[in-house]
Amino acid sequence: EIVLTQSPATLSLSPGERATLSCRASQSLSSYLAWYQQKPGQAPRLLIYGASNRAPGIPARFTGSGSETDFTLTISSLEAEDFVVYYCQQRSSWPITFGQGTRLEIQ
């Protein structure tokens, strides 16, 4: 099973700042990685697929990068609604796995 380790667990920033979230895989994923955003009480929403492709309707301030074992989600200028939880997910091999999540909180 591929283990995804997200860091940091919690990131404290202010609106307007840049956020950098990391996801590290225990083995190579090529580019088979996605990022999801989850707001309280809601289902996750797909942000980034294939490591670097923005899903339809996702604002340009969200950028995904990386390959193999190291991936990054960057939010260029944080807005109030961005302070929620983010998960990475791999589909390189079964079973599909998620990272444990990064909580973005207002400093």
Add this chain to the structure above:
Amino acid sequence: QVQLVQSGGGLVQPGTSLRLSCAASGFTFNGYPIHWVRQAPGKGLEWLSYISFDGSNKYYADSVKGRFTVSRDMSSNTQFLQMNSLRAEDTAVYFCARRDADLGYMDVWGKGTTVIVSS
């Protein structure tokens, strides 16, 4: 409007069974694989199972293999997650999610249904 409508959650006793439903609205399940994902209270996301668009391929997480079964009914445009031998640790919000054929990832999610396993 494309959406997944979930139902079937509830409070059940350990050792019993429950069947969750996930109905497609605004699209047909033909051509779309479906995943089931759960989230225990205050915890992260845990992938549970996958069923291919035609039902010919199914995969399960080790935590539910042998206890949970996925199926689909094309005539009613509905997917099911049959959960047997439920345990306290199965308490969670359960989501179904569509795997988009082009994107390859879970692009449409149900709102989730809550399952509580307790005596």
